[in-house]
Amino acid sequence: MKYSFYPGCSMEATAVPYLKSFEAVAHALGIELKEIPDWNCCGATVASGVIGDYPAQVMTSRNLALAEPHGADIVVPCSSCYMNLAITNRKFKEDGHFRQMADEALASVGMKYGGSLNVRQIIDVMVNDVGLDTIKSKVKKPLTGLRVAGYVGCQTPRVFPWEFDDPEQPVFFDKIIEALGATPVKFPVKARCCGSSHSVAQPEITADSCYNIITSAQDDQAHLIAAVCPMCQLNLDAYQDLVKERHKLKTSMPVLFFTQLMAIAMDLPPDAWALKHNIVSPFTALAKFGVGK
Amino acid sequence: MAKKIGVYICSGCGIGDALDIDALAKVATKEYKVPVCQKNAFFCGKEGVEVIKKDIAENEVTYVVIAGCSGRVNYDVFNFGPSVVLERVNLRERVVWTQEPDDEDTQMMAEDYLRITLAKLKNLELPEAYVIENCNKRVMVVGGGLAGMTSAVEVAKAGYEVVLVEKEDSLGGWLKRSYKIAPLNSPYTDPEDTGLEARVKEIEGNSNIKVYTSTTIEKTAGAPGMFDVTLKQGGGTLEEKVGAIILATGAVPYEPSKLGHLGYGASPNVVTQAQFEELAAKGTIARPSDGKAVQKVGFIQCAGSRDQEHLPYCSAACCVESIKQALYVKGQNSEAAVYVFYKDIRSSGQYEHFYKKAQSEGVMFIKADVTGVTDDGGNLTIEANDLLMGSPTMADELDMVVLANGMVPTTAFEDPAYGTEAQEEAACAAADAAPVPAPIIKSNILNLEYRQGPELPSLKYGFPDSHFICFPYETRRTGIYAAGSVRRPMDMSQAVGDATGAALKAVQCIEMTDKGGAVHPRSGDISFPDFQLNRCTQCKRCTEECPFGAINEDEKGNPLPNPTRCRRCGTCMGACPERIISFKNYSVPMLGNMLKSIEVPEEDEEKPRVLIFACENDAIPALDMAGINRLQYSKWVRIIPVRCLGSLNLVWINDAMSKGFDGVLLMGCKHGDDYQCHFMKGSELAGIRLSKVSETLDRLGLESERVYMTEVNVMDYDRIPKIINEFVEKIDKFGPNPMKGF
């Protein structure tokens, strides 16, 4: 299984544990990743709001053009990056007018994108390419008894609704959790918004959103939350103190990238767990699986 | 045909576990001396069916009684042809699935149900169809608009001759007055040509369709399969014989002069949708006052409709019409400002795409209550309360205002002479309560020679349907079907569907009549009521109460039944105080014997008995569903199905009371304004008859509450135990019927 890999800006900074665990897990699962050379920012949820959808998409399409020579589908872990790359790619394939204009723009810098690639979300790759059975077969330390709230977040299931999962009550993420031997809890807010980039300008919006998510996980007796998106994980993890202070919440809820859980269950070396980066300590929750500092 | 009864008791589906099958068989063989009685664990299996077939072939069994599952299932498996009388005893859904297994009272219940059926057979004969000679298989379509033309073509396509009658000098109806029509084809986004020419050509080129234009109907006599219609053309008349009739006379716009509050009449630039259509057909849409091409147009929806002062109902087509006309304006000038003031946009079905198209073209839709339209010397202003913005609003400098003035069925005009005041007065004059018949408006369309009045009874607001949802096209006159906007307000695409449906109904009716069978809802039933006229007292109850106007009468008041108009509900049978009306397989004495066959224990046994008459249309299916869902109810009840509560004859209540039943419960369909009775008036009539019984009961020292009528909808199955148990508890409080044992 070969992929072009688009890490996105967060992976190099705030989502370091995601990068570390994902690379290790991918290697163990036989996934070959080739980082897109000299990739640029996808525009996040912000560029479109400053320069408009089309210019932001043209900017994003540079990444597609850079990835095409490698000839492999692009795997994207971050939900926002996935949204921008996947929508732009879809427009290249289906919107003739867009393609004509974007070709023209790319040509102005001597680039070209033929529309031959697919942009794949990381869960999609795990479930449909790697397969749940393969994941199960690689699990050495099943996370039996661990109750996990699988937080899929907002954009991941909704960019192309029903194409690989339900946009409001997605199920595949829970299946991955199950494949690791853990128990996915009901967690009805698994695809609600975390507050996104309001964390900077109006942190209380993020705190309120995260409060709903954390308490829902607690209501379902989850030991921890597993996340897919770097922004969600950061908001739930780094802003948890603010949430607790604002809502007089007493107990903490560890928030891990799901690849960290995979690394633990697959019994990869502790470096791959990358747990030192987690702000809310996950060690108590994971103690019975031999996970310690 | 010799009557030889064979009883087949099935012990499958848990029946054998819950009941003593041998004891049950003894009821047949010992009590009723039935010559053939067989037991099997799987009668609906191949071998089981063979057992019965063999008895029919070799043992000359002619009356087959299968005691097992409900008659509503396996009817295809247990089909032994028309020469065999088949009765089903429902031991499964009605006994073992609703009662304690292996219990004395459950056994008694099962045995009673077998007795009821065997008693029924005593008076039951195989009906012979009433077949008329030379059943006429032509269909008359009244009205040559879109619906009428569609019906005519559909009937002709099915291979039947059509007589199409149009009062104007050419076919087309509203299509003639339309510039374009709302789309009837995918993608439903743009107005379409009316296609009138092609439609007329198709009709004229079809040798199965005979067209009369400038023609009206002077008289319609007869019945399905044998209508005699007198047509009036010019000064003269001519006769046509047909088997069924489709009424497609459509609707006309609501009178705009009544819409002065919306500016009509104050300015020539305030027009109706029909007038706007004429302007559009002329080419450039220009305002009437000075011929200026329109730049800014306001549409006012529900002008008259959904307004208690005018038309209380939604006219259904005006939203789509205004969308179409708004697109005319946008098509003429894409920069034109078009405002549509609406209550709710009701662009149902595919017209959602049409609505979206108009929005995309920039037509502005404003949810508002219009408060006034003013004219400031040429330009118009609409003032309104914008309900979404929550603020008063105005659109000014309008060139034109178009009123979506709704529709009134052609059957709603003239005096509501029959069935309303005249008969209500008569009812009031009579001491006892009588049903108020549906109003019949003398709209001079069909001019029926029917005892009950010259036109179709109106359901509501002059629309001659019988039930807008459950029985579309079925009017209350058998063999006459209404289609299109005369039936209920509708747009053209719905009218096409309606016309096709009615065409099918007319063909069905003709074919059924030819075989002597009934139409909806007892489709194919060949039994029909027989009148012993020598005992008739000319009380006219049957001719008045028949919901379908099936019975005319002579000058002396004797009933003149028209069997092909009959729907076999038995309302006449229930109405007749002399009990002279009966079917071969459904009669007053038959039901009497059935209820008398039930064993009513003595008072000291403390086993009360409650008789339930349940309507076959909704109550019986609901009871079956209760069984399927294993809902338990009182073991003291015994259920007898009836065709309709309208067939309830009061003598049965007498019989039940003197037999010692402690109570009688009637389960029928909902009646009143939004009735669900499949025969329109049956349950209502039963209620009225019952009100007469209560006095008698009281006089006899019996609590009148011992007889109670309730409404059961098929979806009410989960309420069945509550309904039954509560009634039984109430009866329990009264104590035993003092007439027990007499």
Place this chain on the structure above:
Amino acid sequence: MTGFNVSSGPLKYDTEFAREIYSLENGHHIKKCMQCGMCEVSCATRKEMDYSPRKMFLLLRTGQREEFFKSNTMWMCSTCLMCKVRCPRGVPIVDVMHDLKCYAISKGYTERAQAAFYQSFWKEIWSRGKQFEGGLMARYYLKRGWKDIRKDAFRMKDMGLTMLKHGRMPLMPPKSVKGLKDVQKLVEVAKAQLQKGADR
């Protein structure tokens, strides 16, 4: 939820403003809104908005220019896509919100914190080809000024330190994209293409 606050006299419809909005990249979709309210009940940040998306579209359609610029609706959108998935009329509400943000910024309505954040974020991308938290925050506070820094600084300092401690807040920016010039040119060309399209 607040009601509309548009005018004291009878409301008049300003079609010119509505047309300007319809001419935005995704603006024409607004016309398809049938005011059902599905977006309103789906929105994650509805309670923060002064007008729900549905009401915002109504304001735009009726041409309430002033009220639009005062409203915070588009700035509260967190791009969670729920409304876009659910809208029965297929209005890409999130994309419309992008346009409204652009439009407000282009008309100089930038005093909201979110507007400052958006502009800072974009500047970061523009100058590096990638996003760097440190740079973003510096730019943001520069834009917001002394008052906001004082208000947020304490809280943000704590959080920053925690993230630093856990190795999640690099102090040095990532290497700029080598093809930064290409990135910038692409954006410029695309903007010019749009402008050309609009002029046509």
